[in-house]
Amino acid sequence: EAGVAQSPRYKIIEKRQSVAFWCNPISGHATLYWYQQILGQGPKLLIQFQNNGVVDDSQLPKDRFSAERLKGVDSTLKIQPAKLEDSAVYLCASSLGDRVTDGYTFGSGTRLTVV
Amino acid sequence: DAKTTQPNSMESNEEEPVHLPCNHSTISGTDYIHWYRQLPSQGPEYVIHGLTSNVNNRMASLAIAEDRKSSTLILHRATLRDAAVYYCILKGGGYQKVTFGIGTKLQVIP
Numbered sequence: 001e002a003g004v005a006q007s008p009r010y011k012i013i014e015k016r017q018s019v020a021f022w023c024n025p026i027s028g029h030a031t032l033y034w035y036q037q038i039l040g041q042g043p044k045l046l047i048q049f050q051n052n053g054v055v056d057d058s059q060l061p062k063d064r065f066s067a068e069r070l071k072g073v074d075s076t077l078k079i080q081p082a083k084l085e086d087s088a089v090y091l092c093a094s095s096l097g098d099r100v101t102d103g104y105t106f107g108s109g110t111r112l113t114v115v
Numbered sequence: 116d117a118k119t120t121q122p123n124s125m126e127s128n129e130e131e132p133v134h135l136p137c138n139h140s141t142i143s144g145t146d147y148i149h150w151y152r153q154l155p156s157q158g159p160e161y162v163i164h165g166l167t168s169n170v171n172n173r174m175a176s177l178a179i180a181e182d183r184k185s186s187t188l189i190l191h192r193a194t195l196r197d198a199a200v201y202y203c204i205l206k207g208g209g210y211q212k213v214t215f216g217i218g219t220k221l222q223v224i225p
Contacts, residue, residue, distance in 0.1 A: 004158075035215075042202060042215030043159065056212055091158050100147040100206050106158030 002026065004107035006092050012113045018080035021110045025073070025094030032069055033104065034077050035091040043091055049075065050098065082114045118142070119203045124220045127193045135188040135219050137203030142183050146207045150177065150188050152199040153218070159202060162188065198223045 005024040013019050025032050030051050035043035046065065048056040051072040060067070064083070069075040079086055089109040095102040120138040127133040139148065147166050151159040163170055163177045165186070170177040176189040190197055202218040 040217070042217050044215070045212055048212075058212070093158070100145065101164065103149065103161040103164065104151070104159070106160065108156070109158050 004092055004094055004105050006090075006107035006110055008110055009108065010111045010113075012115060013082055015084055015114050016081040018078065019082055019112060020076050020078045021090050021092075021112075023075045023077070023092030023107060025075070025092070026105055029094035029096055029105070030072070031095045031098050031102070032075050033093040033095075034067055034075070035093065035106075037089045037091055037109070039088070046077070048098075055098075079112075082112075084114050087112055087114045118205050118214055119216055121201070121203055121216060121219045123217065124222065126222045126224060127190075129195060129223055129225050130192050133190040133193045133197070133221065135190075135201050135203075135221065136185065137187070138185045139203070139205055140184045142205055143207060146205040148177065148179060148183075148186050149204050149206050150175070151202045151204065151215075152197075153202070154196075154199045159215075162201075164206070193221075193223045195223050195225065197221060 007022050032049045034046045036046050037043045046060045047067045049069040052069045067077045089111050091106050091109045093104040093106040095104050147164050149164040150162040152162050153159040163172055163175050165177045178187045200218040200220050202215050204213050
């Protein structure tokens with residue numbers, strides 16, 4: 001099966017600019033996650049969707065970050081305006097559902113550098 | 116506020132077994148133990164998961180302590196391609212947030 005697709009692979013922007021990341025999950029996976037991974041740390045959950053509804057966005061900085069999952073398939077994550085501390089790898093993951101036995105499939109991520 | 120504790124780094128010689136420990140003393144009765152690994156410049160990939168019994172698959176084995184407060188991921192013969200960061204996470208039901216710690220960076224020495 002095809003994996004989780006993310007684009008772009010790399011992005012460099014200046015602070016206060018905006019940026020958007022795109023994710024296409026595995027077909028049939030109802031649950032989609034966006035994680036932020038700062039260098040040397042583990043992934044941190046930003047937002048979790050079940051189909052096209054948000055089930056957890058408690059760690060999403062909502063003053064600058066937004067995410068949507070239209071039609072319960074593809075998803076975009078946007079940052080506006082970006083800050084230097086947003087430099088990180090943004091990982092998208094999907095799973096069949098949210099059962100305890102459902103594993104995650106991650107994409108390769110988008111490496112964002114804010115200068 | 117990771118719910119699991121792992122050593123920051125470990126080394127292993129190539130073709131020898133590797134035992135990666137994880138402590139999860141606050142595990143609840145319904146939490147499954149999942150292991151993922153992250154190769155350089157890639158997203159994490161699933162390795163194995165279990166609840167109470169020891170588990171085996173083509174990638175690794177998972178040994179779970181009787182009291183479930185710790186577990187060990189076993190790579191039977193480490194290869195250079197196993198050099199990665201290994202994460203142990205707890206996954207409960209009902210949309211409980213999963214927290215990744217910093218994991219164990221495994222170095223495999225030729």
